[in-house]
Amino acid sequence: MRTVKEKIRALLSGREHRMVLALFAVVLMTVPLVAGPYGVIVMVDVGLYSIVTMGLILLMGFAGQISLGQGVFFGLGAYMSGIITTRCGLSPWLVLLVAAVAAGAVAIVVGRALVRLRGLIVAGVTLALNLVFCSLVVSLRDLTGGATGLPLIPRLPLGGFAPSNTLFSYYVVWIVAILLLVFSLNLVNSRTGRALKSVNLLAGGSEDTAQVLGVDIIRYKVQVFAVGAIYASIAGSLYAHYTGCIEPGAFGVHFSVLVAIMAIIGGMTSPWGAFLGAGLIVSVNEALREVMPAVVGGSTGAYELIAYGSILVATLLFLPQGLMSIWRRLQPQERFR
Amino acid sequence: MLDLSAILQFFISGVNLGCIYAAIGLGLFVVYGVTGVLNLAQGEFVMLGGMLTVAFYTAGTALVPSLLMAVIIAALVGAMLYRLIIYPARNSSGSTLVFLTLGFAFATEGIALSVWGWEFKSLPSFWGSPNIQLWGATIFGQTPWVVGTTLLLVIGLFFFFGHTIHGKALRACADEPLGARTVGISTDQMALFSFVLAASLGAVVGAVITPLTMTGYGVGMPLTIKGLLAALVGGINRAEGVILGGMALGMAEAISAGLMPSGYHGVIALGILIVVFLSRPRGLLVAPGKV
Secondary structure (H helix, E strand, O other): OOOHHHHHHHHOOHHHHHHHHHHHHHHHHHHHHHOOHHHHHHHHHHHHHHHHHHHHHHHHHHOOOOOOOHHHHHHHHHHHHHHHHHHHOOOHHHHHHHHHHHHHHHHHHHHHHHOOOOHHHHHHHHHHHHHHHHHHHHHOHHHHOHHHOEOOOOOOOEOOEOOOHHHHHHHHHHHHHHHHHHHHHHHHOOHHHHHHHHHOHHHOOOHHHHHHOOOOHHHHHHHHHHHHHHHHHHHHHHHHHHHOOEOHHHHOHHHHHHHHHHHHHHOOOOOOHHHHHHHHHHHHHHHHHHHHHHHOOOOHHHHHHHHHHHHHHHHHHHOOOOOHHHHHOOOOOOOOO | OOOHHHHHHHHHHHHHHHHHHHHHHHHHHHHHHHHOOOOOOHHHHHHHHHHHHHHHHHOOOOHHHHHHHHHHHHHHHHHHHHHHHHHHHOOOOHHHHHHHHHHHHHHHHHHHHHHHOOOOEOOOOHHHOOOEEEOOEEEOOOHHHHHHHHHHHHHHHHHHHHHOHHHHHHHHHHHOHHHHHHOOOOHHHHHHHHHHHHHHHHHHHHHHHHHHHOEOOOOHHHHHHHHHHHHHHHOOOOHHHHHHHHHHHHHHHHHHHHHOOOOOHHHHHHHHHHHHHHHOOOOOOOOOOOO
16 A cells, blocks of 8 residues: 555656646646636636746756746747738748747857856846847837737638637647647657756756766757747747737746746746746736735736745745745655656 | 037937946946846836935925935845845855846836836936037936936945955955955955945936936836846956946947937847847956856
């Protein structure tokens, strides 16, 4: 007779890990049957944020590389999808893939320059890149619609018709999220993942040791930077088709910092952390939006900012490994799952 | 079109903007130099300085006491940031500390938004300084105050770091923390002091630029980013580098604002600086150590 602790430990490791994944997928697919329309809308947000956060977790947790510029790639995906589908009438699905490849290519160029810098400097430079990206979107008015936004982006089609938006978006977003989760878990255990574990201080490795062993750190870091950018771009494309209208404010510095907060709160040692972080922050956001105006009144944005800031500080001070570390304590022998 | 008065105008607005970025960069430099923390909340002190001065001023206080009270409050907030957030995590990695200052910046922005609302606020030019016409170029009445304040701050900082025992102790902490501790300098107190100094610097700048640029709850983060980029381009390890970087960004912004269609100047100036930084990551003034 196994104890509960042992059962959980077993579930979280090895073969039975797949069961957790399957269970996760089944639960998510049945959510719309249980939750009302409001719940589904919230869950679409969680899914979109989870995808971006997962990319950032791979980057920060495994490649040890900070980025406060995921908004750039999210925005690149969204604007490429928005502009190309409205102007050329190409299939949104095709454009989504093209945008992801393009974002990855941009990331390889930028990443090559960034990986040689010290971590905290990279944080500053990526923030600056995000600021430049937003000003650029505002400036290129003819192409992007400027500050007022780019409207009338078509829905994602399914066969010949465009199905009911929210529910369809929910399934698309979450199927993509689960596929990317599987990809992430495989990446973590791939050659790249193992190479990065040898580099990453979080995993007890050291860059110098890895270099001595002949691991080409820079190449792997750039690869993961590109992977993170592709995730963000895919989420951006999905977002553009889901909302139908995009404006530069959605891809600003605050978006990037928010994603970083989700990664930190969820825990950067596992791609699973993305869902915890995104879920928690989106829930807090929704709760504040519902509760605060009724209780205190005033503008809701203020309480969100205060909450995000305090949650980030509290997490870093009291639970620096994030929420996933609570689970990890149940299974000390398995670090990366 | 590109006559003397236009060139003079670019130069004047460039120096003006350059002073703002240099002053913010210096705030980052003081904290980074002494503690190794990249303080992404530096712009929030600029915002607080501006907003608090406006708040006291509109409540009927005279300008100077308003400014002084604003600086004192900002200094206390700076002390709080160090004591309550940075100090408990002083042994964490540099990236953790960056995120802590970011969290603090978010919370500060939120508090400012809930207290003062989202409207932009302004102050009249100090003592009603009139605009000055010089060979066809216009100098805003507030510009001499901005440039003068920055000059005073720079001279003050150089004197402080070069000729006072506290300044030398701060430099010792920056150069060799272990050595500083061995000779009896409290690195902890010096770190606290650097945060207070940076916060006060930021608040003074925030108050002085408000008549020119206006202030609002969200101005802090863009200012932090520009000041940081200026500092990085010039070399964040040296005050001269930070000032040079600030001036470079200010000039680039002023010239591109003059020559390019409106809206593009922010992109071009920041874009150029990012490219310059990425191609010379040690800064224009080469600093020792890895960047």
